Amino acid sequence: MSGNHQRTDVHEVASERLNAIDQRYSPGRRRLIEVLAQATHPLVTTEISAATDDLPQSSVYRNLSILEEAGVVVKVLTTGERAAFELAEDLKGHHHHVVCIDCGRVIDVDVPEQIEKLLSDGMSTLVAKEGFTLLGHRLDLLGRCDQCSRSRRDESFSTSSVK
Amino acid sequence: MSGNHQRTDVHEVASERLNAIDQRYSPGRRRLIEVLAQATHPLVTTEISAATDDLPQSSVYRNLSILEEAGVVVKVLTTGERAAFELAEDLKGHHHHVVCIDCGRVIDVDVPEQIEKLLSDGMSTLVAKEGFTLLGHRLDLLGRCDQCSRSRRDESFSTSSVK
DNA sequence: ATGAGTGCAAAGGCTTTGCATTAGG
DNA sequence: CCTAATGCAAAGCCTTTGCACTCAT
Numbered sequence: 001m002s003g004n005h006q007r008t009d010v011h012e013v014a015s016e017r018l019n020a021i022d023q024r025y026s027p028g029r030r031r032l033i034e035v036l037a038q039a040t041h042p043l044v045t046t047e048i049s050a051a052t053d054d055l056p057q058s059s060v061y062r063n064l065s066i067l068e069e070a071g072v073v074v075k076v077l078t079t080g081e082r083a084a085f086e087l088a089e090d091l092k093g094h095h096h097h098v099v100c101i102d103c104g105r106v107i108d109v110d111v112p113e114q115i116e117k118l119l120s121d122g123m124s125t126l127v128a129k130e131g132f133t134l135l136g137h138r139l140d141l142l143g144r145c146d147q148c149s150r151s152r153r154d155e156s157f158s159t160s161s162v163k
Numbered sequence: 164m165s166g167n168h169q170r171t172d173v174h175e176v177a178s179e180r181l182n183a184i185d186q187r188y189s190p191g192r193r194r195l196i197e198v199l200a201q202a203t204h205p206l207v208t209t210e211i212s213a214a215t216d217d218l219p220q221s222s223v224y225r226n227l228s229i230l231e232e233a234g235v236v237v238k239v240l241t242t243g244e245r246a247a248f249e250l251a252e253d254l255k256g257h258h259h260h261v262v263c264i265d266c267g268r269v270i271d272v273d274v275p276e277q278i279e280k281l282l283s284d285g286m287s288t289l290v291a292k293e294g295f296t297l298l299g300h301r302l303d304l305l306g307r308c309d310q311c312s313r314s315r316r317d318e319s320f321s322t323s324s325v326k
Numbered sequence: 327a328t329g330a331g332t333g334c335a336a337a338g339g340c341t342t343t344g345c346a347t348t349a350g351g
Numbered sequence: 352c353c354t355a356a357t358g359c360a361a362a363g364c365c366t367t368t369g370c371a372c373t374c375a376t
Contacts, residue, residue, distance in 0.1 A: 024375085026331060045365080056333050061366060063331090077240035082365060098290045099301075107293055115281050122275060123304055127261045130270055131309035138262075140301040141286055146294035187350080189356060208340080219358055224341060226356090245340060 010037050010091055017070040028055060029063045033072065033087070041107045042076035042084035042097070076106070077138075089136070096139045102148035111139065173200050173254050180233040191218060192226045196235065196250070204270045205239035205247035205260070239269070240301075252299070261304045265311035274302065 014033050015025040035051045036043065043051070045060050052060070064085055067073040072091065076084040081104060086092060094116070095108045124134045177196050178188040198214045199206065206214070208223050215223070227248055230236040235254065239247040244267055249255060257279070258271045287297045 024330070026375095028332070057365090058334075058367080059332060062368090065367090098293060098295050100295070101298060107295075109289060109293065111289070112285060115278075115285060118278050118281065119302075122278060126272060126274070127304050127306055130261060130272065132261050132263070132270075132304070132306040133312055134304055134306045135264060136305045138301075138303040138305055139282070140303075141290050141295070141297055142299040142301055143290055143295040143297045149296055185355095187355065189350090191357070220340090221342080221359075222357060225343090228342090 010087065013091060014067070014070070014072045017072050018066070021066075021070050023066055023070060026063075028052075028059055029067060031055060032060070032063055032067065036073060036085060036087050037091075039086065041105075042086040044082050044084045048085065096141065098141045098143060100145040100148055101142050102144055105145050105147075109141070173250070176254060177230070177233070177235045180235050181229070184229075184233050186229055186233060189226075191215075191222055192230060194218060195223070195226055195230065199236060199248060199250050200254075202249065204268075205249040207245050207247045211248065259302045259304065261306060263308040263311055264305050265307055268308050268310075272304070 010033060011025070011030065014029070018025050018029070031052045032048065032055070035048055045057060045064075048064075049055055049057060049060050064073060064075075068075060068085075072088055073085050074088050076086055076097070084106065096111050097106050098109050099106050119137050119139070123137065127134045173196060174188070174193065177192070181188050181192070194215045195211065195218070198211055208220060208227075211227075212218055212220060212223050227236060231238060231248075235251055236248050237251050239249055239260070247269065259274050260269050261272050262269050282300050282302065286300070290297050
């Protein structure tokens with residue numbers, strides 16, 4: 001659904017970047033990349049673990065961390081519960097997220113070129129005033145997914161209490 | 164620095180919204196709001212605890228959670244380490260964050276009207292295709308703060324190992 | 327053989343919860 | 352008085368780390 005602008009092979013790039021920091025592209029790491037490459041939304045560790053033939057949590061975390069250092073994957077921040085991961089921007093293609101404020105579900109979306117351009121062009125000087133060097137941006141669209149909208153309607157007459 | 168567009172008294176609004184969910188505007192909660200109202204960046208719990216005459220962690224978390232339910236404060240996502248909090252958008256004024264990708268420091272910034280307009284207007288139909296109802300957006304500018312830029316230069320010749 | 331990678335289990339850190347006490351309506 | 356709010360301590364949960372084993376070079 002989102003832009004799969006993969007000019008070069010993901011595995012090739014992963015291997016190169018790991019080598020650059022003296023790490024191997026081991027089978028476990030390859031499995032992680034395979035799973036992330038197929039995902040249409042950022043994955044939390046349990047999803048990853050489940051999708052990778054139950055790779056142990058420790059390996060998931062450890063390798064994700066190394067892949068992150070290598071610049072192959074990035075940690076995505078959703079609703080604060082737990083960390084989610086996806087391929088780095090240059091491997092996955094620049095895109096943004098739509099986050100459900102109720103259930104935390106995240107999906108990928110592309111954003112019109114016009115807006116992207118404004119974001120990247122107009123902001124550098126703005127943040128420079130604060131002493132920051134602009135490296136990128138993260139635009140999350142916040143809303144309610146169809147499922148949560150529906151269950152909200154259902155319970156709207158019975159619920160007046162907390163949460 | 165950022166827009167303090169507080170039309171009405173923060174405490175008044177906080178009190179109302181708490182009442183709406185059958186909660187009181189207790190002194191502890193008032194202290195939290197006072198601290199958050201003065202902050203120029205989202206605060207993590209330790210900062211809050213320190214700033215509120217050492218309100219115990221459990222009270223900080225519990226009341227923050229209740230204030231969040233009441234719609235008075237929101238949880239901010241930084242670099243994943245720990246949760247930070249700030250006043251809800253309508254109390255603090257719409258703004259965005261600049262996040263340092265190295266140390267996680269967050270500061271508030273305002274964004275040109277033109278971009279804000281594009282974000283809010285142009286996106287509804289886009290996310291509607293995915294079954295989402297757009298309620299807002301979160302634009303974080305990612306970069307490196309002056310401090311981290313500096314320490315990065317300093318160690319650039321000695322460091323070739325991992326992290 | 328030697329060092330990297332793996333996996334299990336234990337430890338760690340932030341956050342949440344139970345329960346008795348205190349305060350407000 | 353009765354319920355909400357507080358504080359301390361204990362429990363939980365995600366994540367990280369230690370250590371021995373296995374695999375690749």
